[in-house]
Amino acid sequence: MKRTSHLLIFLLSVLTFTACKKQDKNQVFKNKIDSDQNSVAVHNQDEDAMAEDKKLPLTSLAVSESDFNFGNIKKGSHVEHTYVITNTGDQPLIISTVRPGCGCTVPDYTKAPILPKQKGKVTLKFDSSAFEGLQNKYAEVYTNTEKSPVVLTFTANVQVK
Incomplete structure (x- = not known):
């Protein structure tokens, strides 16, 4: 009798553990779907903003520098650089979005229209941890x-x- 109850407790433990593992996998899958849907939503917002740009009168711009070298930095440090954008045209310059190449870079930029001959900025913040x-x-x-x-x-x- 004692052996049967131990076996029963063992089997219930295995079933409970398996059920929890299955739920965890389902949760991971659900989180992945939610993440993918959020990525699609952000991508669609970017696409909408870019489509709006094409409807605006075109202008021209100059960038203070298109490439920057941070030199040697320690792993784990967070560095940033600001690029100056000058509107060289005769229409307001609109920066609709800044899309970094990877998640280690976070952009910040002038959201308001940049009037002709005026300056705006794009700041790129880099996390070197990985x-x-x-x-x-x-x-x-x-x-x-x-x-x-x-x-x-x-x-x-x-x-x-």
Whole structure:
């Protein structure tokens, strides 16, 4: 009798553990679907913003520099650089979105229209935590210019110390 109750407890434990594992896998799958749907929604918003740019009168821009070198940085450090954007045309310049090449780069940019001959900015913030060695990163800046997107790049030599 005692042996049967131990066996029964063991079987119930296995079933409970298996049921929990199955639920965890289902939750992971559901989280993956939610994440994918959020990515699609953000992508669709970006596409809508870019389509709106094409309806606006075109202008032109100049970038203070399209490439920046952070040099040597320590792994785990957070660095940022601001690129200055000048509206060289005769229509307001609209930056609709800035799309970084990877999740390690977070953009911030001028959201208001940049009037002719005025300046705006695009700041790229880089988290080096997941990297080692020479890194080349980029972000695409979508605007109401003929040559959109404008690509901004930076490099960093991430050192482990």
